[in-house]
Amino acid sequence: xxxxxxxRLWRDRWGKSDGQNRAIPFLEGQLSLWAxxxxxxxxxxxxxVPNIVGLCCLxxxxxxxxVQFSLNGQIIFSACLVCLALYARRFAxxxxxxxxxxxxxAVSARYMYWRLTSTLVQDIDSDLVLGLGLCLAELHLxxxxxxxxxxxxxxxxxxxxxxxxxxxxxxxxxVFVLCDDQSASHIRSTAAAAQxxxxxxxxxxxxxxxxxxxxxxxxxxxxxxxxxxxxxxYFHDRVxxxxxxxxxxxxxxxxxxxxxxxxxxxxxxxxxxxxxxxxNLAMLQTPGHFLAPAASVRIMPIFEETNSFSCALIRRSMxxxxxxxxxxxxxxxxxxxLKLQAMGYSTGYLGFSAIAEPAPELQQASVESRxxxxxxxxxxxxxxxxxxxFWKLRLASFQEELRFxxxxxxxAYFLAPAACLLLDIRLIQTxxxxxxxxxxxxxxHAHITNQRRQKQHRLAALTDVWETLLAVHILCMTAVTLLxxxxxxxxxxWQSDTHQRPDAFNWKVGLPYLMIxxxxxxxxxxxxxxxxxxxxxxxEMNALFVVWSLYNVMILAARLAVAEEGRNxxxxxxxxxxxxxxxxxxxxxxxxxxxENFPELALTLKLSAPVAIENQSTVNISIFHNHxxxxxxxxxxxxxxxxxxxxxxxxxxxxxxxxxxxAYSRGQDWPKWLxxxxxxxxxxxxxxxxxxxxxRKAGHFVQDFGRFLRMQLGRGWMQIWKKK
Amino acid sequence: xxxxxxxxxKGGVGKTSVTANLAAALSSKLGSDRVSVVDLDPQNALHWHxxxxxxxxxxxxxxxxxxDDWAGVALANEFDVDCLPYGAASEVDREAFEALLxxxxxxxxxxxxxxxxxxxxxxxxxxxxxxxxxxxxxFACADLxxxxxxxxxxxxATIPAMESWLDEMSSVYPHLRSIYxxxxxxxxxxxxxxxxxxxxxxxxERLAPIGIHSDEAVSEALAFQQPVLAYDPYGQASHDIVRxxxxxxxxxxx
Numbered sequence: 001x002x003x004x005x006x007x008r009l010w011r012d013r014w015g016k017s018d019g020q021n022r023a024i025p026f027l028e029g030q031l032s033l034w035a036x037x038x039x040x041x042x043x044x045x046x047x048x049v050p051n052i053v054g055l056c057c058l059x060x061x062x063x064x065x066x067v068q069f070s071l072n073g074q075i076i077f078s079a080c081l082v083c084l085a086l087y088a089r090r091f092a093x094x095x096x097x098x099x100x101x102x103x104x105x106a107v108s109a110r111y112m113y114w115r116l117t118s119t120l121v122q123d124i125d126s127d128l129v130l131g132l133g134l135c136l137a138e139l140h141l142x143x144x145x146x147x148x149x150x151x152x153x154x155x156x157x158x159x160x161x162x163x164x165x166x167x168x169x170x171x172x173x174x175v176f177v178l179c180d181d182q183s184a185s186h187i188r189s190t191a192a193a194a195q196x197x198x199x200x201x202x203x204x205x206x207x208x209x210x211x212x213x214x215x216x217x218x219x220x221x222x223x224x225x226x227x228x229x230x231x232x233x234y235f236h237d238r239v240x241x242x243x244x245x246x247x248x249x250x251x252x253x254x255x256x257x258x259x260x261x262x263x264x265x266x267x268x269x270x271x272x273x274x275x276x277x278x279x280n281l282a283m284l285q286t287p288g289h290f291l292a293p294a295a296s297v298r299i300m301p302i303f304e305e306t307n308s309f310s311c312a313l314i315r316r317s318m319x320x321x322x323x324x325x326x327x328x329x330x331x332x333x334x335x336x337x338l339k340l341q342a343m344g345y346s347t348g349y350l351g352f353s354a355i356a357e358p359a360p361e362l363q364q365a366s367v368e369s370r371x372x373x374x375x376x377x378x379x380x381x382x383x384x385x386x387x388x389x390f391w392k393l394r395l396a397s398f399q400e401e402l403r404f405x406x407x408x409x410x411x412a413y414f415l416a417p418a419a420c421l422l423l424d425i426r427l428i429q430t431x432x433x434x435x436x437x438x439x440x441x442x443x444x445h446a447h448i449t450n451q452r453r454q455k456q457h458r459l460a461a462l463t464d465v466w467e468t469l470l471a472v473h474i475l476c477m478t479a480v481t482l483l484x485x486x487x488x489x490x491x492x493x494w495q496s497d498t499h500q501r502p503d504a505f506n507w508k509v510g511l512p513y514l515m516i517x518x519x520x521x522x523x524x525x526x527x528x529x530x531x532x533x534x535x536x537x538x539x540e541m542n543a544l545f546v547v548w549s550l551y552n553v554m555i556l557a558a559r560l561a562v563a564e565e566g567r568n569x570x571x572x573x574x575x576x577x578x579x580x581x582x583x584x585x586x587x588x589x590x591x592x593x594x595x596e597n598f599p600e601l602a603l604t605l606k607l608s609a610p611v612a613i614e615n616q617s618t619v620n621i622s623i624f625h626n627h628x629x630x631x632x633x634x635x636x637x638x639x640x641x642x643x644x645x646x647x648x649x650x651x652x653x654x655x656x657x658x659x660x661x662x663a664y665s666r667g668q669d670w671p672k673w674l675x676x677x678x679x680x681x682x683x684x685x686x687x688x689x690x691x692x693x694x695x696r697k698a699g700h701f702v703q704d705f706g707r708f709l710r711m712q713l714g715r716g717w718m719q720i721w722k723k724k
Numbered sequence: 725x726x727x728x729x730x731x732x733x734k735g736g737v738g739k740t741s742v743t744a745n746l747a748a749a750l751s752s753k754l755g756s757d758r759v760s761v762v763d764l765d766p767q768n769a770l771h772w773h774x775x776x777x778x779x780x781x782x783x784x785x786x787x788x789x790x791x792d793d794w795a796g797v798a799l800a801n802e803f804d805v806d807c808l809p810y811g812a813a814s815e816v817d818r819e820a821f822e823a824l825l826x827x828x829x830x831x832x833x834x835x836x837x838x839x840x841x842x843x844x845x846x847x848x849x850x851x852x853x854x855x856x857x858x859x860x861x862x863f864a865c866a867d868l869x870x871x872x873x874x875x876x877x878x879x880x881a882t883i884p885a886m887e888s889w890l891d892e893m894s895s896v897y898p899h900l901r902s903i904y905x906x907x908x909x910x911x912x913x914x915x916x917x918x919x920x921x922x923x924x925x926x927x928x929e930r931l932a933p934i935g936i937h938s939d940e941a942v943s944e945a946l947a948f949q950q951p952v953l954a955y956d957p958y959g960q961a962s963h964d965i966v967r968x969x970x971x972x973x974x975x976x977x978x
Contacts (some may be wrong), residue, residue: 582960584912588940590960609958620912626935631911 035095078441104445137409161273172251243324281346417549432540729862744773748968812875833865848865892937908937
């Protein structure tokens with residue numbers, strides 16, 4: 001049982017369709033029109049009007065922050081705001097997003113203010129310290145949410161720039177394919193995709209960068225007429241590998257592609273235009289997209305500004321001036337970008353998907369191992385002191401620092417109810433009803449805003465489970481890293497740990513959580529017995545903490561289920577296609593079959609009936625794709641009665657590879673195929689359907705009744721008229 | 725009842741094989757007693773595909789001259805297809821039959837209707853190549869006409885003649901649908917591939933989405949007096965014919 005399965009069962013139970021159908025596009029309704037009208041008012045052009053309006057809003061919201069309501073007043077007030085948010089969130093547009101974010105920030109700020117001013121114990125004792133701790137944890141999470149929201153609010157949307165017509169002015173490009181100890185077939189398909197880049201062949205050079213010399217890769221590179229660069233001595237990491245390659249090549253642009261991804265053919269045409277127009281541009285990054293989007297995208301950073309890169313184009317001259325790719329931190333790109341910016345050059349980000357990547361499961365491991373490293377980069381490097389970065393970067397660094405300490409508050413949440421129920425510590429000094437009236441709207445708004453921001457990238461519940469899962473794991477690493485960095489400057493190179501990637505989570509990793517789980521269970525049990533047995537009036541706060549620890553137990557149970565799950569093993573980085581195919585034997589007879597592992601060069605075919613074929617005989621293979629048939633000769637050998645292995649050589653290989661590229665290419669509009677966004681109905685469908693039906697019936701009734709009344713009235717008037 | 729005519733302007737395109745194999749595929753898809761084939765080709769070869777060797781039986785030709793109905797002409801076989809052979813007719817009989825057909829354009833259609841077949845039966849008619857009296861009869865009674873083509877120069881050259889014939893017929897029978905079917909496709913042969921692409925561009929929607937691949941199994945099946953579906957069910961030709969039959973059923977139902 002894993003969370004995704006749970007989620008699917010839940011969707012089945014409530015009649016919510018699974019998969020793509022559950023994506024409901026945002027509406028273009030009255031609210032969007034109003035927003036357009038409001039933003040296009042001519043008033044905004046007048047001097048100081050925006051400032052005055054901004055000041056008014058600011059003072060109003062600060063009023064919102066400090067004003068204290070009675071319990072009923074607070075309930076009515078927050079219910080109004082929640083209703084507004086629930087209504088608005090269905091509509092499309094940036095204005096609506098801003099509105100939701102504004103509501104969420106205001107409600108959360110109000111909650112935090114109330115928490116700090118009226119819920120802490122007055123006397124100075126251990127209760128105050130612990131209560132303040134919990135408060136700080138909440139404040140931390142609040143700041144983190146605010147900063148990440150601010151970061152995502154105005155994504156810079158840059159469009160590709162057209163290249164000049166004459167190819168003479170186009171810069172030469174060196175494509176570095178980082179091999180990363182991958183197998184030859186993976187490297188081969190990425191290299192083939194790089195060769196297929198739509199760029200003049202005389203100025204496009206492909207280089208395979210490998211950490212040690214491997215003969216099979218060497219022969220493959222020779223056969224493909226591309227260069228294969230390896231260091232002379234062993235134990236080179238990727239940084240020095242790239243720097244070595246930079247020294248050995250001379251194209252004016254460098255594109256760095258990782259081996260497990262597939263560049264789109266139009267990658268260079270879409271990006272290089274920016275380098276030609278902006279002479280100050282040093283580095284350009286593009287996001288990747290997954291070949292198989294899955295729920296586990298949860299852990300990947302959201303594809304917004306400067307968050308996730310799959311391909312980086314760097315100008316050679318500026319990279320050389322900087323002294324090569326930044327070697328210090330574990331992450332190369334964000335750090336290189338920081339350094340370049342500090343030197344006065346600009347870096348950019350193009351928001352179209354230029355790279356097709358394998359399913360995210362494969363990358364999780366590397367993301368996990370990268371996480372603490374990234375934090376380390378910021379601690380070791382201290383961008384605040386060294387560089388004059390502009391405010392967005394400052395915000396980003398601040399957020400990174402906050403994220404660094406994220407596991408601690410998370411653990412605080414898990415232990416807080418236990419502290420209250422088991423040790424009888426009063427962490428929050430208020431009534432349960434008031435706490436609910438303040439905290440619930442805060443949580444609901446946060447949820448709505450998160451869903452709006454994350455759209456198709458994550459599932460909210462899964463993110464929670466996953467981040468919980470990582471918290472202890474990261475906490476240990478964080479602590480170690482923190483100490484280590486303070487003690488001495490580490491010289492660990494980034495991403496050299498490909499050999500020791502953490503495996504799927506196991507019980508050893510899950511052990512700390514088992515303890516927390518046990519503590520929560522104990523707290524739950526003690527709280528419940530207390531509630532059931534105590535003859536005096538029920539303590540409301542205790543009930544609240546019981547609910548809280550119940551939630552904790554649920555999340556932890558899901559998390560332990562994930563830890564218990566088997567290891568996720570993937571043999572192939574690319575999705576394997578089952579396409580209809582045909583074999584034409586030398587005798588003229590044919591046999592229909594299907595491909596088992598389509599883009600692989602060692603093609604495996606599944607036959608529908610046993611057939612007598614001599615080993616190493618040459619047959620003609622046809623593969624059918626979208627009503628088209630591609631035919632090429634191949635050497636085959638029977639593996640079992642029904643499995644045939646084919647080897648494709650010579651000119652046929654070109655046909656085969658172009659077919660593979662065509663079958664796997666997604667085009668630039670790929671993200672649009674994904675479910676646009678999931679508004680994630682909070683109510684089950686039967687309920688909404690019933691409500692809608694009732695609404696409709698009521699409308700009909702009102703209409704009919706109105707008509708009836710009008711008729712009756714009309715008749716009455718007629719009679720009066722006639723009498724007269 | 726649906727009547728499907730299988731025609732071509734040029735001989736040797738595998739029309740009779742396509743008729744027989746399609747009939748067998750339709751029968752295996754629809755169930756028993758649902759498919760009949762009528763041979764209007766004086767070569768009298770269709771029944772060979774179903775393993776019928778009874779050459780004494782009177783065929784469509786003689787029976788039409790002898791009596792005014794086709795009772796007893798249909799020969800049952802193990803492939804669940806009622807086969808009405810042309811019959812081993814003499815030259816005199818053939819001329820008399822053709823004169824009969826020339827006199828009444830809907831003669832065949834009337835006889836098929838009179839035979840008292842079920843509402844859901846599919847009747848396939850095989851015809852001799854070129855514009856003959858038989859072709860006119862087929863156009864008069866068919867719901868769907870399959871025009872069999874090869875991806876070669878000879879077939880390509882006959883398309884204008886076929887098109888003008890279709891134009892003429894569509895003015896008389898506006899509801900008639902005609903679809904070109906490519907037979908013996910072999911994309912490993914570059915000339916065959918180029919002509920197939922040319923035909924695809926030229927005919928567009930009017931070319932059936934499924935072509936039948938060239939396959940030795942088709943000719944071998946005739947030697948064994950079987951439809952190819954029974955002889956080599958896993959070959960590409962069988963695969964194509966089954967898909968073509970499925971496509972035909974949806975087309976007829978539309």
